[in-house]
Amino acid sequence: MFFAQYKNEIRRSIFSSAFIVVISIIFLVLSIAHPILFRWNNTRNINRRYGGYYYSGMGVDTISIDGISIGYDNPFYWEISSLTEEITRITTSGDYADLSSSAKELMIKYLNLELDYYREAAKVATDYMDFRVQIAYSGSNFLNKVFYYEHFSDPDIEAVAKQRLPIDLAQTAKMTEEERMEELAELSGALEDCRKIFTSDTNAAFGSYIKVRRYIEQVSIRDWNKEIDRLAEELIKNPGRSVEIESQINGMRTSIEVAETVNLPEISYREANKIIPNDGSWQNAALESMVQNQQSFTYTVPAKEAEYLSSPYMMENFDSYSAYLRSIERQRSGFHELVLIAKASLDAGTPDMSFDRMGSRAVSFGYASGWIGFAIIFSVMVGSWSVANEFQAGTIRLLLVRPKTRNKILAAKYLSALSTAIGIFLASCIVNMLVSGIVFGFADFGNPNFTVTGPASFFSKYFALLAANLAILAMFFNVSFFLSTATKNIAASIVVPIVGYIGGNILNAYFAYRTINATLKSLMPYMPFMYFNFTGFFETSPYSAIGQMVSRGIEVSLAKGVTVHLAIAAVALGLSFLIFNKQDITS
Amino acid sequence: MFMVHFTCWALLGKFIVMWKKATMELLKIEGVTKRIKKKTIIDNINMQINEGEIVGFLGPNGAGKTTTIKMVVGLFSITSGEIYICGHSIKTDYESAMANVGSIIENPDLYKRLTGRGNLEYFAAMHSPEAMENIGSVAQLVHMEGHLDEKLKTFSLGMRQRIGVAQALLHMPRLLVLDEPTNGLDPKGIKELRDLLKSLAKNSNVGVLVSSHLLSEMELLADRYYIIDKGVIVEEISVDDINSGGEHTKEFHLETDDNGAAAKKLTDLGFEAQVAEDGLSVICLVSRDDVPRAISGLVSGGVGIFSAVQGKESLEEKYINITKDSEI
Numbered sequence: 008m009f010f011a012q013y014k015n016e017i018r019r020s021i022f023s024s025a026f027i028v029v030i031s032i033i034f035l036v037l038s039i040a041h042p043i044l045f046r047w048n049n050t051r052n053i054n055r056r057y058g059g060y061y062y063s064g065m066g067v068d069t070i071s072i073d074g075i076s077i078g079y080d081n082p083f084y085w086e087i088s089s090l091t092e093e094i095t096r097i098t099t100s101g102d103y104a105d106l107s108s109s110a111k112e113l114m115i116k117y118l119n120l121e122l123d124y125y126r127e128a129a130k131v132a133t134d135y136m137d138f139r140v141q142i143a144y145s146g147s148n149f150l151n152k153v154f155y156y157e158h159f160s161d162p163d164i165e166a167v168a169k170q171r172l173p174i175d176l177a178q179t180a181k182m183t184e185e186e187r188m189e190e191l192a193e194l195s196g197a198l199e200d201c202r203k204i205f206t207s208d209t210n211a212a213f214g215s216y217i218k219v220r221r222y223i224e225q226v227s228i229r230d231w232n233k234e235i236d237r238l239a240e241e242l243i244k245n246p247g248r249s250v251e252i253e254s255q256i257n258g259m260r261t262s263i264e265v266a267e268t269v270n271l272p273e274i275s276y277r278e279a280n281k282i283i284p285n286d287g288s289w290q291n292a293a294l295e296s297m298v299q300n301q302q303s304f305t306y307t308v309p310a311k312e313a314e315y316l317s318s319p320y321m322m323e324n325f326d327s328y329s330a331y332l333r334s335i336e337r338q339r340s341g342f343h344e345l346v347l348i349a350k351a352s353l354d355a356g357t358p359d360m361s362f363d364r365m366g367s368r369a370v371s372f373g374y375a376s377g378w379i380g381f382a383i384i385f386s387v388m389v390g391s392w393s394v395a396n397e398f399q400a401g402t403i404r405l406l407l408v409r410p411k412t413r414n415k416i417l418a419a420k421y422l423s424a425l426s427t428a429i430g431i432f433l434a435s436c437i438v439n440m441l442v443s444g445i446v447f448g449f450a451d452f453g454n455p456n457f458t459v460t461g462p463a464s465f466f467s468k469y470f471a472l473l474a475a476n477l478a479i480l481a482m483f484f485n486v487s488f489f490l491s492t493a494t495k496n497i498a499a500s501i502v503v504p505i506v507g508y509i510g511g512n513i514l515n516a517y518f519a520y521r522t523i524n525a526t527l528k529s530l531m532p533y534m535p536f537m538y539f540n541f542t543g544f545f546e547t548s549p550y551s552a553i554g555q556m557v558s559r560g561i562e563v564s565l566a567k568g569v570t571v572h573l574a575i576a577a578v579a580l581g582l583s584f585l586i587f588n589k590q591d592i593t594s
Numbered sequence: 595m596f597m598v599h600f601t602c603w604a605l606l607g608k609f610i611v612m613w614k615k616a617t618m619e620l621l622k623i624e625g626v627t628k629r630i631k632k633k634t635i636i637d638n639i640n641m642q643i644n645e646g647e648i649v650g651f652l653g654p655n656g657a658g659k660t661t662t663i664k665m666v667v668g669l670f671s672i673t674s675g676e677i678y679i680c681g682h683s684i685k686t687d688y689e690s691a692m693a694n695v696g697s698i699i700e701n702p703d704l705y706k707r708l709t710g711r712g713n714l715e716y717f718a719a720m721h722s723p724e725a726m727e728n729i730g731s732v733a734q735l736v737h738m739e740g741h742l743d744e745k746l747k748t749f750s751l752g753m754r755q756r757i758g759v760a761q762a763l764l765h766m767p768r769l770l771v772l773d774e775p776t777n778g779l780d781p782k783g784i785k786e787l788r789d790l791l792k793s794l795a796k797n798s799n800v801g802v803l804v805s806s807h808l809l810s811e812m813e814l815l816a817d818r819y820y821i822i823d824k825g826v827i828v829e830e831i832s833v834d835d836i837n838s839g840g841e842h843t844k845e846f847h848l849e850t851d852d853n854g855a856a857a858k859k860l861t862d863l864g865f866e867a868q869v870a871e872d873g874l875s876v877i878c879l880v881s882r883d884d885v886p887r888a889i890s891g892l893v894s895g896g897v898g899i900f901s902a903v904q905g906k907e908s909l910e911e912k913y914i915n916i917t918k919d920s921e922i
Contacts, residue, residue: 011719012719012720014719015716015719015720019705019708019712019715019716019719020716023705023707023708023712024707025707400703400705400706401700401701401703402703402704402705404669404699404700404703405699405702405703405704405717405758405761406717407668407669408667408668408669408692408695408697408699409692409717409720409721410688410689410690410691410692410693410720410721411689411692411720412688412689589671591630591664591669591670591671592664592669592670
């Protein structure tokens, strides 16, 4: 009997409402368009992710090099145009006026050298994502040093170096002729390797990339070691500065540790597995994630208690030194987890979802998490419309004179509208999944996601997200359903929850990175606005807003969020029935 | 004249079969009180409607007509007292009670997004399966069979009223409760509705409770009236009370050759009598049964009588008399 009334509601209330039908269609269209647009947008933007954009429409002229036209979206465009201008200004506008004419000539010679270098680079590395770009910039450091050593005997070099070359003149003055020649030979070799990268032959360029990067790490390690030795001597001379010097030494030791345990192994891994930087492959993404989190792990070390006590910032954010230590430990384990995931994924040879943004898993997961806001608004609209519509249209008088108790009538209305709101969202998720499979391949759904405890099916994560999202939808739906019953006004019961949703998101953003007192800190995890989007709970990154909050002692969690939403939903539903049952139909 | 089709007769036949089964009173309101925020809106009223009876429910605006009717159909809660429909208490046996009532409360606001049929189906689905089968014949009864598949928003007010009547009849209720049902109907529609209600009452023993402020219309329709004022039933009047009088005293107007002597003689005989203000007649309060005694008394006293006419108090006069203290 009850099911008959549910069917009656679905058929003659829900399906007959043009408003609900139109929004449902929009939702379904969205779920189909999402993967398609995602793919289209990605191919369109892949080459324009950095730079470029900002200058479009500024009307800058393109530059022609050997018949190749260089536009403002070329990573070296600004170097080339500013160097060209600099050279012109020396002769026409009298820049570098304090230089002698011979020094000016030497300066022009250097600037031309640099210009030629960038022109070579610009011809080959044409977009910001090209792995050659990073090396080309490093190469310019070698270039000025090589120029300096080559012209060491030139009386004008010092004047030019002071103005334009980043050289520590005091230090080079102490070097012997032999040391200088050694340095020159080494730098010239590195510069040669950098130049070798200016070839469209990716394999050859990649070989040079590995060589140069390894060289840079090794030189860095050597320089830091030298500096540590120097600081150690200074420490003996100035024991009074021990805190400052020791902290400097520790910093350099950490840098050496990172170079030796993270960067050099990364370079070797790239070399062995031929993982080209920024090539869009999942392996590169995994490797970058691993490197970044390993670095964060190494650099995230707790401050000493004395340091903690002398920092008002830290004191404000943590209740005690031990709380601070716990928080740092949490961050470190977060970073460590991400390293393990990347490593497991690379070892297994299958991408974790997070490394394959253009995969069916990531796209469908992104849809289910990213469009929850739209689903919330939709469910608020359906919930608000459901009962208030009967009052506003006056049909409630004809509805409630039937041989059905108000409880039954309201239950049928509630369930039909709720199942519509939730059903449309779930249906759109399924459609989206199918279309993602068609666009990006169904095989990706079979790939596991990696966790600290081992690989897990994608669907366990996906369905957990959907279930959590249903709790959000049920909360918003029930609140608007309650308002619909209490206010009998559609507009009011739509506006209030949506203002709450927007306001809650603002509050969430406000508290995510803000120092708050202990009371707020303990209350915050029970505030519904902390959980208007659960996506963050499915990412382990300590850098995420959730990660930041948790590390500062705001103990938000997925379980708490779902519980808070379901509790509010239950109260709202109970009140709806209470009010609906008791009220006199005066309208 | 209201045209009743063959199929409608079949439907009415169904009603008749149903009504033969039971003979109890259809509506019984027992000591019902309604208070809203400590203000007594309805104060201990009693009403009753039997089979085949059309009962008018009259009262000034704000007297409590709609409140009473909303309590009967379950739209208002009852503060105290009991309402039974066909013997089922609406407090304890709500669904059985409501299965026997068809109603139109205020304007029949229907679903504009649905067709006429959609509206009727929506309501019918909340009754028995027979209600769904009755849609066609009920639509014929209200002359809407040709418009059932049009969207309600294209309907005129009169057409909506007809669908409103149809939804009240879908489940063949034994009691019809109509709150100002003629609002928005043209004279032809009003007459059709009147004929329909009379036919349902007469042929199918349906009991009807109609509230209205149009007294003239009520006079043509109802068998009995309840007059409510300030939440209290102040009078229950049957049509016989108005038309005949029986044992109740009535005003008689007598034209005589000596009105002064006639008034004195009548007073001597124990009647209440006086000369009319215009001096042209004697007005005597007398029950119908006592009229011969009064006239023979006058004749034996030597008064010549030209005519004796019963002064007829219309429903309107009665209504105004009863509610004259009410602020409207």
